[in-house]
Amino acid sequence: MALKGLDIFKLSPKKNCKECGCPTCMAFSMKVAQGAVDIAACPYFAPEALAKLSAATEPPMKTIKVGAGDAELSLGGETVLFRHEKTFVSRTRYAMSLCTCMDDETVAQKLEDIKKVDYERIGERMFVEMVYVNYSADGKQDYVELVKKAAETGRILILDCKDAEIAKAALEVCKDGKPILNGADASNYEAMNAVATAAGVVLGVGGADLSEIHDTVEKLEGLGNKNLVIDVTGADVKETFKNAVQIRKAAIKDGDRTFGYPSIVNLHKIAAGDLHKQAALLSLFTMKYGSVIVAEHIGYAEALPLYGLRQNLFTDPQKPMKVEPGVYPLNGADENSVCLTTVDFALTYFLVSGELERSGVPVNLIINDAGGLSVLTSWAAGKFSSSSIAKFFQEQDIEGKIKSRKLIIPGKVAVLKGELEAKMPGWEIIIAPNEAVQLVKFMKDFA
Ligand code: SF4
Known part of the structure; x- marks a missing residue:
């Protein structure tokens, strides 16, 4: 029968030393009971306690x-x-x-x-x-x-x-x-x-x-x-x-x-x-x-x-599938190539980068930290706004790294154009199409 966290805690070393990555032995015991952590992550359980607990805390399926x-x-x-x-x-x-x-x-x-x-x-x-x-x-x-x-x-x-x-x-x-x-x-x-x-x-x-x-x-x-x-x-x-x-x-x-x-x-x-x-x-x-x-x-x-x-x-439904925010030069892009920005939701990244690569046009793809949410969801949550984009550009020193001042933004957040022009003086803000699949033609026409 599955053990409860308290049963495990009773046999735990109670040192609260944090070596297992949990703040206390109680927190560790709770995680072991949920099957989220292996009991072997704590090096201080007495051998008798381990023998008693190991079989009971084994996952039901090998x-x-x-x-x-x-x-x-x-x-x-x-x-x-x-x-x-x-x-x-x-x-x-x-x-x-x-x-x-x-x-x-x-x-x-x-x-x-x-x-x-x-x-x-x-x-x-x-x-x-x-x-x-x-x-x-x-x-x-x-x-x-x-x-x-x-x-x-x-x-x-x-x-x-x-x-x-x-x-x-x-x-x-x-x-x-x-x-x-x-x-x-x-x-x-x-x-x-x-x-x-x-x-x-x-x-x-x-x-x-x-x-x-x-x-x-x-x-x-x-x-x-x-x-x-x-x-x-x-x-x-x-x-x-x-x-x-x-x-x-x-x-x-x-x-x-x-x-x-x-x-x-x-x-x-x-x-x-x-x-x-x-x-x-x-x-x-x-x-x-x-x-x-x-x-x-x-x-x-x-x-x-x-x-x-x-x-x-x-995939873990509790963890958004995201990619690392930063600058991704595509098709041999350099500091003079146009920039295109979008969010760090993995599906968005792979769809957009795939279409941009297909266009063959050099472009600096700038991935914002938007919490792993899609374009409209992150915009609605305030994680992909004119302020967050301007702040991200500042933190990443985009202006120091890239000379081009042309920035393409997703068509679905065209509403940000005016605010971005006000917050990022010197940048020309260009609206991309709504769907990634339209990017190939858009980029070729743009080039
Ligand atoms: Fe407690 Fe062991 Fe974790 Fe230390 S490593 S806090 S003794 S469970």
Whole structure:
């Protein structure tokens, strides 16, 4: 059962030394109880108190690491069912599938397709992070060779194989990349556990139904393996959805730690060949509750809305997405280039800077400190006003750094023109269009 802050405080060192970053032991205890801070952040808890508290303050769902080096990713570690309760912790990761059942040409095309989606949105790299390699006993491809090819993509692998001997051979060629070995069930868990633990990789557990999965996870935990993920894929979409939701609810709401592991959803098995259905299911299971989702194909058409959805779900709603205020010279801008100012809301920055770059016109983009709010919201809140812009220009010594005295302001705050001309003498204030997409033509005409 979850501990209350007071229970933790009773066992705390009560030194109020602030080394943990909290002003008092009471504040620290409250944060630990909320799951906001790890109890290990205080170096002064007595070992007996730590032993008593560590198990009770563990998050209800384990954080499982996959991949190696720069490619390492965390899965799970969630503490809530809904994003409005608290921030979700580990982003859903996406995998494209390969299978020994595919011919050479299809495999080669898939390996090319995996690399195609790769772009940045609001400071985050969007790409297919994983490759799922399915073993089919009557396949045309050699499994180990296929795994080798998949490993060359540099993505984290998920080996789907229920045959312990073949899995062992496949891990020999890719275990350094810390893949997931998915394939343990009630019939083979002991052999698969031995292979996964010897290779030091995460083991994926599945089963015919929730009860069988629960029993198998318990047995694996009994063997000392808690480096697990649960394959929640059922016979069809309905069963898979039910499994994903019930496992997450059991872990988070009922405190059932046996189900407290990240999940894999395999769309290749429940919507084979139907790419439109898979695109819809990718979104569905991103929201409910796939830690890894395997699809047959993820191109730009699927990725653009999907990764946008993921980014919205997994950002902290209490923290505005903002960029660092300052001067950003674009397209080789120098001190004589025109200035354009806007707010520090990340989405505004990336949209505006993207369009300005597309225009090819040298421009000094001046990002104001507007609290991470959008143009109209910050204007309404008084954080993007003529006074705040003039003050920011003074603090940043813009006039000392830039000789140009032409300043373009967003069309939505055209009302600021007169006030800015009064507060920033010598500057010519120019009104930009209302929408970022109109900037390319505007800048070209302006130049
Ligand atoms: Fe208290 Fe430990 Fe934090 Fe010091 S580091 S204030 S002893 S909780």
